[in-house]
Amino acid sequence: MTGCKKYGDSIIDYAAGEATSQQENQVKEHLAVCPGCHREYLEHKRIFQETGELDSQIDQVMEEIDWQAVSNSIHKNIRTRHSAQKNTKIIPMYSMKIALPAAAALVILGLLMGYLLFNTQNLQKPAIDTSPEGKVTLARLETTLAKKEVGNFFKQTQLVFTDLMRQCDPQDRVLWWNRLNKQRVKYLLEKSRYFTRDLDNPHLMATRGILKKIEWILFEMITLEDHITCRRLQQLQDYIHKEKLLLKIRLLEQNVTVSEV
């Protein structure tokens, strides 16, 4: 076994059929006198051989595939992706002539409305009731509003997750994602972040655990946008299924909207 170490890489190259003739001669001579290295050589050889035969079913798999359909779906995906990109492109110059004045008018109108609303609120704002009864009433009102908002969020989340559970077709992945309405997902993600970070209402503490899971799924859904894969979708579906998230969300929604404040 003396000096076996120097043959390590050469044995691998020899077993892989990549040794030079000089290397080959040296390795052969060594293997003839070293049973340890000979065994190592056989082990490598077997692993290489088995790797080559890992896909014994590949020919059958490839025969079963409708390659014309694959080619068509590639074209379809390209068309879908590019039409989606076109739709998000900047408005052409000719429509800017109409769009710009319209946008300016809207901004001015918005500012005017805001000013009026702010002033009216200031005028009508009642003095805060600092008595113990007043504080209780205010807390009840805040809680009711927060519950309503969270309940509404849960309702919308259920709709998105139900869509997510639809079976994904590998050849229609982009179309699948477009149908899901990413704006809605982004909106819900922002909401869930707000709830988990800022909401400290004691009546809603019970929803925190679920909210974190929902936030994670929504975030994963957003990251799917660039490289959508059915495998990844399947993982999310499995997670929702395993955690019984749809059921839990429905129960929480009922709990939040129905329970007494």
Added chain:
Amino acid sequence: MQNIKEKTHADLQKEREYIRRFKEGDLPAFSHLVNLYQKRVFKLAFGFFQDKDDAMEIVQETFLRVYEKIDKFDIDSSFNNWIYRIAYNLCIDYYRKFKSKTSYQREVFEHNETQNPEPEEPEHRIDREKFQAGLKASLDELSGRQKMIFVMKHHNGLKYKEIADILSISIGTVKSLHHRAAKALQKKLAHFQYEVAK
């Protein structure tokens, strides 16, 4: 992949013509290129993932990239190597992203191993399926680059030189990654080898 060597001069000329036309915006030329390469890309990805759906997704994504980046492709360089490089990068990318999935598979494999050890029984022989399952799980433990080079070498039957050309890296790097992969696999599968030897 072996077809690379079998390509005739006429085939290459034809392919070049398709690429030129595709670069000018001719979609039927793109279709010809898809038909020429989709099976090869599938074979490469299938060898890497051992999963039909994953391989199909790599095929789809590869041609989307080809379509989007054809302007950057230099017509004097090898289209074959370029498309494999795209597929290779996508495979590595997916592999890294879904490492959790593969470690899950490994866990399942290791769990099954502890559930059914049976090594003491003298009549017990590790069958080929078990060895291949071990091999698949061990391949998943390699780094993305090591795994891809190992698969290209032994699954797709490429030489070090061809792999180096496709991936635009030196032969030394290919050799070194291959050696490391081979040693790691040998170490992981030593237990099986022993069983088989018995």
